[in-house]
Amino acid sequence: MQDYGIFLLDPEAKVISWNSGAERIKGYTADEIIGKHFSVFYPPEDIAAGKPNREIEIALEVGRYEEEGWRVRKDGSLFWANVVITALFGKDRQLRGFAKLTRDMTERRQVQELRLADQLKNEFLAMLAHELRNPLAPISNALELLKRARPDDVAVSESVQLMSRQLTHLLRLVDDLMDVSRITTGKIGVHREPVELTPIIHSAMEEVQVHLDSRGHELMVSVPAKPIVVHADAVRLSQVLSNLLVNAAKYTPQPSQIWLNAERTGNQAVIRVRDSGIGISAEMLAKVFDLFVQADNSLERKQGGLGIGLSLVNRIIAMHDGTVNATSEGLGKGSEFVIRLPIADPGTESKASSKAARRLPVGPKRKILVVDDNVDAAVTLAKLLTIWGHEVQVVFDGIAALEAAERMVPDIVLLDIGLPGMNGYEVAKNLRNLPQSKSSLIVALTGYGQSEDRQQAMEAGFDVHMIKPPDAERLGSLLMAPETFLGQLASET
Helix, strand or coil: CCCCEEEEECCCCEECCCCHHHHHHHCCCHHHHCCCEHHHHCCHHHHHCCHHHHHHHHHHHHCEEEEEEEEECCCCCEEEEEEEEEEEECCCCCEEEEEEEEEECHHHHHHHHHHHHHHHHHHHHHHHHHHHHHHHHHHHHHHHHHHHHCCCCHHHHHHHHHHHHHHHHHHHHHHHHHHHHHHHCCCCCCCCEEEEHHHHHHHHHHHHHHHHHHCCCEEEEECCCCCCEEEECHHHHHHHHHHHHHHHHHCCCCCCEEEEEEEEECCEEEEEEEECCCCCCHHHHCCCCCCCCCCCHHHHHHHCCCCCHHHHHHHHHHHCCCEEEEECCCCCCCEEEEEEEEECCCCCCCCCCCCCCCCCCCCCCCEEEEECCCHHHHHHHHHHHHHCCCEEEEECCHHHHHHHHHHHCCCEEEECCCCCCCCHHHHHHHHHHCCCCCCCEEEEEECCCCHHHHHHHHHHCCCEEEECCCCHHHHHHHHHCHHHHHHHHHHHC
16 A cells, blocks of 8 residues: 555564655665654654654554654654554454554645644634724824815915825725635626626726826726627726726836727727836746735835735736736836727627716714714714714713614614623614614724625624725715615615
8 A cells, every 4th residue: 555654563672664654755665664663754843842752652552643743754844743643452452563554634624724724824814904993994084074174275275185195005905805805715706797897998097097196197998999809807907907007107117108009809899007116126027916925025115005006906817818928128127017908799788888078975863872882983074964964972882872863863883893891793683672773774994994894894784884984975875865875775785
């Protein structure tokens, strides 16, 4: 048997037989090992601790001994082994020796370790994204307040615009972290449907325009007059293009032109994003799409970023049955990213539509209860809601929330999940049991954004799950017309 090391030991635990599987696994021939004590297979620290003899004693006492642990080959290398030692007795119950079975489990252990490491990495990414969202929420609320408090002050306006750009950048990094975590664990999907490419490109342009302007870049766009229809998730594809455009802007130090070109080639839609920036070395081209890899570590320290944007781009495009490739003539000579997507079936009608500009809605006055242990986030959100014309009360824990709900009879409860003592899920369940808040609209306002977090929120009695910091326009739409908002949310889901 080649896959199992099977050999016998005498009563003194010396090797007396040796099969071909044992030779393959441990490296010794029969002539080299027969007559030696079996402790030769153990690491020095195990020998010093008396482990081999202890295993023999256990086998004698209970009949057998089994474990997994490190063992040593002839060449000194370690391997992870499953070992079974069985005591052998004659008819007179005298000890005749021991049978030993060894399996090399190194490869399985490595796979298990990789899976565990991947799981821990994704759990870390999700938690990191949640923790980052907590300080971002009050900053976002404060910026909304500043926009309304002194709209005519040029210095204030410029400062607010600067902070808004940086906040958008931080939120993009957090969203990338979340998306990488979801994609690698299979918890995110793409909702593909026939869409026109041009409106998606325009949406991406709108999203990154402020970023391009702040660096003095000019975006040169070329799209065909005849619509190109692809079978894609418009939101995810726009996210891909935004990432590539932001990268192009970030790694082009001097004000310059950035080119975005879309065309149809055969049965493929081809999108090119090209810049004249720092370029990519031949060595880095092969791994530029790897997670946490950036083309130049020293430049990364100047430009920021986590090295996850291109990995996310690659994964999303792969989920569209497409490809993305990077090319560059070398450092200082710019780079080009080329996306290829399959064209939708002929005759397919596009469901794409241009992103229309929307104003913050103004609706009826609501009684709103804000519950968040992050005092800055709660207070700034309450001020913003008050400016919008609503009656607002703020509390910082679950018990206070239940007491306030009985007094206030809120129309809407904006409830954080990670509260001290009684968490948000428990608070929501208790609010549903109070006559005063049984019919209130309860909104989870949290940094936890995984799919299971949303599901758990719905099961606890929440009506809506929003990620911190909440988008002002989306929150305003909810407050103005909850029924309409919930209907749209249901259709999106």
